[in-house]
Amino acid sequence: MGLTVFANLVHAAGNRSVGLLSELMAVLKVGGIAAFGIAGLWAGGFSFEPAEGADCGAAAGFPASVAPAFLAFKGFATITNSGAEVTGPHRNVGRAIVISIAICVVVYLLVAFAVGAKLPLDRIVAAQDYALAEAAEPALGRIGFYLTVALALVATASGVIASIFAVSRMLAMLIDMKLIPHGHFGMPGTIRDHTLVYTVVIASALTIFFDLSRIASLGAFFYLVMDILIHCCVWRILREEIGARGWVLLTAIGLDTVALAAVAALKWQSDPLIVAIAIAGMTAVFLFERIFLALNPPSREPAHGSHHSAQEERHEPTS
Template structure:
């Protein structure tokens, strides 16, 4: 497997750019309105609490990634915690699926904002068509090599972080620093449920974990990149949340939840600001998708190398990494066509939070002494994830029970699938004792 990866091919700035690229791509443009719909006027605070919950989760990933940086980071964490078992393989696939779901979320957001620039219908068939086009573009960039991904990620991250920060400051200034998104009360359950989407807005930091073996000085820089990317994003998220809330009443934010930033830019900055915000959305979603495709294809390749999931070439030439790249974009394209933004985000939250709980429990039970992790931090991460997951599932059961059923059935099928595969193809020690460091 080592021949498929290039050590030291991703610098610390490149790793930070990849993490922020995935987070900002989905977190700001796709989720701000959905979070406001659940949290009500307290939606900026939801980002703060989401960052706190993410910080507890990130502790686990940083501790183990600093000790064992890997090109398939999360799959490696689960394998070390549980061995080559159904739990490890199933949870790894949940993470991979949550990342692919995130890609379809970002792709549809790209389509939605593109149509807004031309006054098109956000419910048009062109939305998924444009999203699939972006996925194909992300595939071509990734197929061209690791250094292309790193360079594109850095350039686009600089553009969108500076541009979005400028949007936030300008919109706040134009509003006279007043907060218009008042009224309504989502209640405690609604606010806690909104944190699930806020966490989803930060989960892009795992992109860095999944690229650990290719980052320069990974034992130090993986953790640094995670901390820096989360810190940058929480500042950007808060700035933009207050900017949106200062220019639109809550009902308009909810009504325009799939393109809330573009809607907020028009009263604050005029038509020019509207088009600049759309342009930023296109840059942000494109870079986020490129970075996410890069990471998830490597994670699937790691699982294949561990012989914990089946693999078929389907007649394709090239390495396993090339094949998993194709699988990633095909599944992302399918979801982009058949699911709307709200359901995509919900599925991603269910899968990610379930996987996150499994990781923290595994590290607590089997690895905490080996990596010198604090037990209370690991257990706090489990409790916080569980509370948020239960609240989110409760809210979704009331408003869209089908997505809760799809989430539960999807998770059950994932574990059943890998359980049957591993029962028929047991993994020997030699099969998963490969170079992960």
């Protein structure tokens, strides 16, 4: 919760502060994780073979593990949600997505090889969040543990700041399109300022009621369902208009469905409550949105046709 409040203060300082801090944290995060991965490989003699006694586990575990991987690569979604803030978005958004995915692939492969070649599965499970530090322990010693904690804090802070920035901008865009309601509750500033506060409040509530594992599970459920729905809508409605290839969309829908079914099945066995919460949450969102749009049909006019867009509209607190 304290981290989300810190992220709110960073965003309140302006886009320049967000950009500079995000760049610094990204360098520390990527460089630190890569260094740990290289240290782990070095400690294992740069062997890319599984550790002795390693067990691949159940076959259903692989597609289920893909679901959290969607969140690991969600940085490209953060980029697209922040497209309005990017200079030359038509050229730079695509480049940023390709570069971010390439960096993630290299870093994650380093970590996977370093941990998998050094530790058997039971030790990886026992170490949990500190598996990389344990794999690099022969090279880094006890200091590796403390560096892992520091690196985890930097990585979490970086992700929270970037996600809050992107989500608040996306909410402002949806308000501008008259797809969701908005109330300023007496707050001054632009609607972007308001959506930033809403995002921080919701994120803080999640950290109070759920641990990180459950938050990640909820994120996987919501993200996969959202991905499937978007691909279905593009395939049915916009495919010809934007020149999308049908087989690519159908393949994405199929893979998303397999991952969603696998993670739902495993979570239903280990933590059925989180599955029920995810279903209830999505049902509530769909019902609310259906009722809102029925009572407030969206206008056919362009969302930015008014003199002031929702993102630029300002509200002063009422007396």
